[in-house]
Amino acid sequence: MHMINFTLFKKEFKSNLVLYGIFSLVILMYGIIVVDLFNPLEDSSWIEQIMQIMPELMSFFGFALDDVTNYQAFVAGYLYDMLFILLGIIFITMLVNRLVFRYLDQGSFGYLIATPNSRTKIMFTQAVTLICYLLMQVMLMFVIVAGYGKITHRNYVDIGRIFYLNFSFFLLLLFISSITFCFLSLLEGKLATGLNIGVLTFFFFAKLISNLGGNYEFFKFLTPFSLFNPRMIVSFSKTVHIYNVILGLVTILIYTLTFKLFNKRDLAI
Amino acid sequence: MREIIKVSNLTKDYGNNKGIFDVSFSINEGEVVGFLGPNGAGKTTTIRHLLGLIQKYHGSAFIKEYNCFTEQVLVQKYIGYLPGEIKFIEDFDGDSFIRFMAKMKDIKDLSYAYELVKYFELDISKKINKMSKGMKQKLGLIVAFMNKPEILILDEPSSGLDPLMQHKLVDLIIQHKQMKATIFLSSHMFDEVEKTCDRIIMIKEGRIVADSSIKDIKAKMQDIYIIRFSTEEMASRFVNNTGGSIINKATVEYRLSESLNKLIKQLVEFDILEITKKKQTLEELFMQYYGDAYD
Numbered sequence: 001m002h003m004i005n006f007t008l009f010k011k012e013f014k015s016n017l018v019l020y021g022i023f024s025l026v027i028l029m030y031g032i033i034v035v036d037l038f039n040p041l042e043d044s045s046w047i048e049q050i051m052q053i054m055p056e057l058m059s060f061f062g063f064a065l066d067d068v069t070n071y072q073a074f075v076a077g078y079l080y081d082m083l084f085i086l087l088g089i090i091f092i093t094m095l096v097n098r099l100v101f102r103y104l105d106q107g108s109f110g111y112l113i114a115t116p117n118s119r120t121k122i123m124f125t126q127a128v129t130l131i132c133y134l135l136m137q138v139m140l141m142f143v144i145v146a147g148y149g150k151i152t153h154r155n156y157v158d159i160g161r162i163f164y165l166n167f168s169f170f171l172l173l174l175f176i177s178s179i180t181f182c183f184l185s186l187l188e189g190k191l192a193t194g195l196n197i198g199v200l201t202f203f204f205f206a207k208l209i210s211n212l213g214g215n216y217e218f219f220k221f222l223t224p225f226s227l228f229n230p231r232m233i234v235s236f237s238k239t240v241h242i243y244n245v246i247l248g249l250v251t252i253l254i255y256t257l258t259f260k261l262f263n264k265r266d267l268a269i
Numbered sequence: 270m271r272e273i274i275k276v277s278n279l280t281k282d283y284g285n286n287k288g289i290f291d292v293s294f295s296i297n298e299g300e301v302v303g304f305l306g307p308n309g310a311g312k313t314t315t316i317r318h319l320l321g322l323i324q325k326y327h328g329s330a331f332i333k334e335y336n337c338f339t340e341q342v343l344v345q346k347y348i349g350y351l352p353g354e355i356k357f358i359e360d361f362d363g364d365s366f367i368r369f370m371a372k373m374k375d376i377k378d379l380s381y382a383y384e385l386v387k388y389f390e391l392d393i394s395k396k397i398n399k400m401s402k403g404m405k406q407k408l409g410l411i412v413a414f415m416n417k418p419e420i421l422i423l424d425e426p427s428s429g430l431d432p433l434m435q436h437k438l439v440d441l442i443i444q445h446k447q448m449k450a451t452i453f454l455s456s457h458m459f460d461e462v463e464k465t466c467d468r469i470i471m472i473k474e475g476r477i478v479a480d481s482s483i484k485d486i487k488a489k490m491q492d493i494y495i496i497r498f499s500t501e502e503m504a505s506r507f508v509n510n511t512g513g514s515i516i517n518k519a520t521v522e523y524r525l526s527e528s529l530n531k532l533i534k535q536l537v538e539f540d541i542l543e544i545t546k547k548k549q550t551l552e553e554l555f556m557q558y559y560g561d562a563y564d
Contacts, residue, residue, distance in 0.1 A: 007372040015360050107356040110322055114352075115373040116345040266323035 005117055005125045012099060012129045019098070020133055023091045024140055030083060031144035038074045038149075040156055071156035072165070075145050076230030080169055082208065084141065085225065088134075088169075089200050092177045095133060099126040101184040101192065109267055120259050127181060127255065134173045142166040161234045168240065171247045172228040176200065178254035185262050224250070270297040273420060273451040274319065278328035281314055289314050289475040291328070296453055301446050303462035304455040306472035312455040313353045315472070316424050319453075320350060332420065345374075349413040353424035353455070355405050363393030363400070363408055370412045382415035388441070389434065402429040414441065421445060423454040427461055439464050492525045493547040494532070499540040511535050522547075 100123070103109040112122050142163065149157040183196040203223040210219035210226065220226040227243040274296040282288045289311040296302050306312050317323045318330045321341030330337040332344045361369060367382055376382075386393055389407040397405070406429040413421060426442075427435045435458070442452060442465045456462050462469060469486065471479035496513075497520045498504040504519040511532075513523035519542075525532060536544075 005373070007369065011369060103358070107352075107354065108358050110320070110352055111356075111358060111370070112373070113322060113341070114320060114345060114348070114350045115370070116342050116375065117373065118342045264324065267317075 003121060003124050004128055005121055008112070008117075008122065008125045009129055012126065013132070016095060016098060016129070016133065019091075019094060020136065023087060023137065026087060027084070027137070027140055028144060031079065031141065032148060034075065034078050034083075035145060035149050035152060037078070038071055038153055038156070040069060040071070040153065070234075071149060071153055072158055072161045072234035073231055075149070075162070076165055076234045079141075079145065080165060080228075080230040081211065084169065085172070085204060085207075085228075088137070088173050089176060089204060091137065092130070092134070092173065092180050093196060093200070095130055096177070096180045096184045097193075099130055100181065104185065104267070105189065113267065119263050123185065123259055123262055127177075130177055130181070131174065134170065134177060138166050138170040138173065141169070158234075161236065164236070165230060165233050168228060168233050168244055168247075169230075171244050171251070172225070175224065175227075175247050175251045175254075178251045178258070182254055182258040185258060186265065270299075272296070273298050273300075273333060274453060275331045276315070276318070276328070277330075279315065279318055279330055280326045280328050281318070281323065282326050286474065288326075289472075292472070292475070292477055293328075294470050294477060294480055296451060298451055299446075299449045300468060301442070301452040301466045302454070303466035303469045304453060304472065305457065305459070305462065305469055306455075307457065310472045311475040312472060313424055314475075316353070316422060316453075316455060319422060320348070321345075347419045349416065349418035349421045351409050351413040351421075351423040351426055353428075355409045357397045357405065357408070359398045362396050363391065363404075366397060366408065367393065367411060367415070371415065374416060376416045379415070381417060382411055385411045385414055385441075388437065403431065403434070406430055407434070410438065410441075414445065417445070417448060417450070419450060421450055421452045421454070423452070425456060426454055427456065427458050435461065494523045494525060495543075495545045495547055496521045496523060496536070496541060497543040499542055503539045507535075507539060 103112065113119060145166075146157060146159050146162045149162070150159075179199065180196050183199070184192050186192075187195065203225050206219045206223035207225040209216050210223070224247075227247050229240065229243070233240045272295045274294075276295065277293050279292040280288070280290050282290070287309075292311070292315055304312055304315070314323070318325060319332060319337050321337045321344060324338055333347065335343045337344055357366060358369075363386075367379070367386075371377075371379055371382065389411065391404060391407045391411065393408070395404070397408070400408070406426075410423075410426060413423065421442075427438055430438060439461050442454070442461075446452060446465065452465075454462070454465070463483065466483055468482045469479065470477060495516075496507070498507065499519065501519045504515055504521050507513065508515055508521060511523070513521045516522045523532070
């Protein structure tokens with residue numbers, strides 16, 4: 001591969017393993033707890049009755065009928081709709097900070113550039129390291145939710161749907177990573193970190209608010225995170241494929257633009 | 270002779286009269302050129318252009334036949350570079366940093382690198398973030414010199430080094446000069462420049478103010494004598510008749526412009542307590558020419 005510097009990749013991969021380990025432990029813990037929490041009911045008719053009597057109240061508490069009968073919908077709602085996104089944002093920000101921002105901010109990036117490697121090659125290597133870690137993160141999630149789920153709730157786990165859920169979530173992580181990568185490599189100092197956290201926090205909370213539904217549903221138009229709708233994904237709804245394609249294309253666009261602009265920027269030593 | 274570094278009308282305006290303006294110079298193959306100027310004069314900005322780290326406003330910078338910004342990768346093959354403010358990638362110890370940089374630069378033979386480690390007496394087992402400023406400087410020098418590059422660009426190479434190591438550095442630069450390296454070094458240590466360089470380029474407030482060979486500059490240098498008379502009256506009489514200036518009571522500083530004999534003849538009639546010769550340094554010469562830059 002001509003686009004990657006393996007020396008740098010190896011170095012970066014090694015020096016971020018601890019960070020990955022810590023996040024993995026958190027995911028492992030939460031994943032197992034939530035999977036354990038799934039408690040399917042043999043007879044769900046009484047819940048259906050309650051849902052019919054006071055639907056608003058139930059949905060306000062984020063409760064859906066699916067949750068007690070459908071394992072896929074359950075994990076989608078309790079892990080992927082919020083918790084994993086939040087962990088993903090934190091993990092990505094910390095990683096990009098270590099892979100790109102601190103070099104630029106401290107001025108040690110010049111040392112990497114003062115070698116016969118182009119800026120694009122170095123940045124591409126850092127992006128590949130980042131994406132590798134995201135892939136490993138998603139694979140771990142898949143193993144917990146599909147593997148551990150299969151052990152505890154054998155008859156309820158649909159591996160295909162869970163795989164697709166994780167694939168879509170990986171696309172969302174890539175999209176988030178492109179935003180962070182863009183801000184932290186093109187802007188400087190507090191502006192970079194502030195904008196990154198500000199924008200992602202806004203997207204995240206807009207999604208949470210839009211989940212409430214009703215009057216607040218319009219919030220979904222304010223955040224690209226709406227393109228990732230876990231409950232829709234596990235139902236294999238057709239729009240989900242289109243959403244995934246959009247996420248993928250936007251991600252590629254942002255990364256390409258970032259590399260282009262980074263080539264033109266002045267670097268401190 | 271072949272031009273290795275060619276900078277033409279390079280301008281980078283940071284506003285407020287900061288930056289560099291219309292900087293032009295060239296350096297020939299095998300030449301050792303000192304780049305002098307006070308802090309903030311634009312030395313590092315010029316060097317960053319050569320390294321392809323920043324983009325010009327207008328003008329151009331070439332190393333060999335390559336454009337420093339657009340063909341930065343090709344340029345880097347020939348350069349050993351020492352940054353002015355050394356900021357390392359901190360998660361390394363000295364040895365792993367040398368190995369990492371060698372791999373990044375595609376250097377297979379590390380024997381010279383370890384020779385340099387011995388030469389500078391550097392403990393490379395230490396973590397970089399635990400190193401003193403002098404140790405970091407040595408590490409930076411080792412990485413810059415380790416593949417005997419054709420071109421060396423050194424930003425303040427002796428900063429942070431003790432006098433013994435400064436001396437060793439001067440020797441090292443001279444060794445590489447003999448290996449036909451082209452060397453461009455910025456400094457405000459006139460001493461090391463005087464010992465190593467063929468030519469001096471002087472920058473002030475972002476503009477080149479002087480560019481001349483050490484030979485020419487040395488020819489302009491004068492011997493200075495410090496003469497202590499027995500009385501203040503004699504000192505002032507000497508100054509009135511012959512010249513020079515009183516620096517302290519009966520002590521006179523005299524710049525020799527004619528033959529030494531003539532001075533001695535004039536001194537015969539005075540009662541002299543002490544005569545010492547003071548060689549004018551490049552520093553003093555520059556202060557004479559560009560005085561306010563060194564205030």
